[in-house]
Amino acid sequence: MIEKRFKCPDCGKVASHSGMPGEIKIIYCPYCGSKGRARLPELKHIEDLAIEVSGLRKIYGDLVAVNDISFSVKKGEIFAFLGPNGAGKTTTVEMIESIRQPTAGTIKLSGKDIKTHFNDIKKNIGVLPQEFHSFERLTVRETLVYFSKLYKKRADINKIIESMDLKSCEKTLYKNLSGGLRQRVGVAISLVNDPDIVFLDEPTTGLDPKARRDVWNVIAGLRDNGKTVFLTTHYMEEAEYLADHIAIIHRGKIIAEGSLNELIERYGHGSLLRIKRCKTDDAVKTLREKGFDASSEGNGNIAVKIDYKDRVLDVLSNLRHECIEYESIDIRRSNLEEIFLQLTGAKLTGEEIA
Numbered sequence: 001m002i003e004k005r006f007k008c009p010d011c012g013k014v015a016s017h018s019g020m021p022g023e024i025k026i027i028y029c030p031y032c033g034s035k036g037r038a039r040l041p042e043l044k045h046i047e048d049l050a051i052e053v054s055g056l057r058k059i060y061g062d063l064v065a066v067n068d069i070s071f072s073v074k075k076g077e078i079f080a081f082l083g084p085n086g087a088g089k090t091t092t093v094e095m096i097e098s099i100r101q102p103t104a105g106t107i108k109l110s111g112k113d114i115k116t117h118f119n120d121i122k123k124n125i126g127v128l129p130q131e132f133h134s135f136e137r138l139t140v141r142e143t144l145v146y147f148s149k150l151y152k153k154r155a156d157i158n159k160i161i162e163s164m165d166l167k168s169c170e171k172t173l174y175k176n177l178s179g180g181l182r183q184r185v186g187v188a189i190s191l192v193n194d195p196d197i198v199f200l201d202e203p204t205t206g207l208d209p210k211a212r213r214d215v216w217n218v219i220a221g222l223r224d225n226g227k228t229v230f231l232t233t234h235y236m237e238e239a240e241y242l243a244d245h246i247a248i249i250h251r252g253k254i255i256a257e258g259s260l261n262e263l264i265e266r267y268g269h270g271s272l273l274r275i276k277r278c279k280t281d282d283a284v285k286t287l288r289e290k291g292f293d294a295s296s297e298g299n300g301n302i303a304v305k306i307d308y309k310d311r312v313l314d315v316l317s318n319l320r321h322e323c324i325e326y327e328s329i330d331i332r333r334s335n336l337e338e339i340f341l342q343l344t345g346a347k348l349t350g351e352e353i354a
């Protein structure tokens with residue numbers, strides 16, 4: 001038996017259904033009751049999965065920290081698990097790494113259940129924990145050698161140093177490294193056993209933009225080398241820049257999942273054309289009369305919703321035709337922050353509005 005999540009075409013909610021690989025079956029949506037036919041994936045597809053999580057739950061006392069979540073990660077992709085502080089990211093990733101015990105649910109890595117096969121699995125995973133620290137008085141090279149000795153299967157330390165761009169600091173003591181370099185050493189440690197799957201829990205928190213970019217390049221390089229990366233983050237730019245697949249978690253529930261384009265198509269508002277410092281008072285009214293979805297953002301700034309790209313040219317030619325003057329324009333696509341705001345009424349990185 002296998003399990004797959006299907007989205008109901010009527011109510012849009014997602015639910016798990018089980019059956020035999022390749023089976024076409026009648027399924028009922030548990031939310032709205034509508035009925036439809038669905039095909040369960042062939043086994044070949046399942047063999048392509050690095051991580052399969054089904055019905056995962058974690059309860060701490062009265063708190064349901066992870067509330068019945070299911071998702072899968074394909075081999076060789078970067079999967080971003082995106083959510084605000086306290087959403088349940090670390091709890092989830094640490095259950096997958098077998099550091100915390102789930103209250104319920106199953107987890108498979110490379111097709112093997114972690115409950116029964118963890119000894120087998122652990123040599124093929126690498127972990128960078130949240131708030132990682134290492135030995136202050138070991139150099140970068142000594143640190144990597146130390147950690148690699150914990151494993152039978154060992155990657156070439158020279159290659160790791162090279163690919164993580166750590167050559168210039170390989171003889172520097174860990175305590176003397178900058179935050180960005182420490183995080184790079186952390187990612188390097190997670191690779192000492194040449195794992196197939198790498199878990200990185202908030203690898204760039206607290207780094208400046210340049211150091212963050214450097215770590216992003218390192219992470220993208222892992223995927224280029226065929227590794228599967230499970231990345232938890234609360235930075236939407238990080239997920240947008242790196243991830244092949246994104247799951248957004250909020251209060252222990254996955255509220256949206258897909259590629260960036262899929263999420264934007266499903267939940268976003270398309271693109272916005274911003275006309276800045278418009279010098280004509282009734283420009284919004286004029287644009288609306290011409291059939292554009294325009295609104296004022298104050299200070300003479302106007303936002304116009306754009307549903308297809310030629311619409312931008314229509315707006316601009318109307319501005320010219322009506323002699324409406326402005327300082328500049330920019331065009332912005334919907335992003336994950338807006339999607340999160342729309343789905344939850346809260347900001348991804350700040351306080352909640354409702």
Ligand SMILES: Nc1ncnc2c1ncn2[C@@H]1O[C@H](COP(=O)(O)OP(=O)(O)OP(=O)(O)O)[C@@H](O)[C@H]1O
Nearest residue numbers: 060065083084085086087088089090091092130234
């Ligand atoms: N050991 C624990 N005992 C009790 N509650 C816990 C424990 N660990 C986490 N929690 C709670 O579970 C919820 C989820 O925490 P978790 O650390 O998984 O969130 P997170 O998404 O990783 O957050 P952050 O972005 O701050 O790292 C939080 O409310 C947290 O306070």
Ligand SMILES: [Mg+2]
Nearest residue numbers: 089090091130
């Ligand atoms: Mg965390």
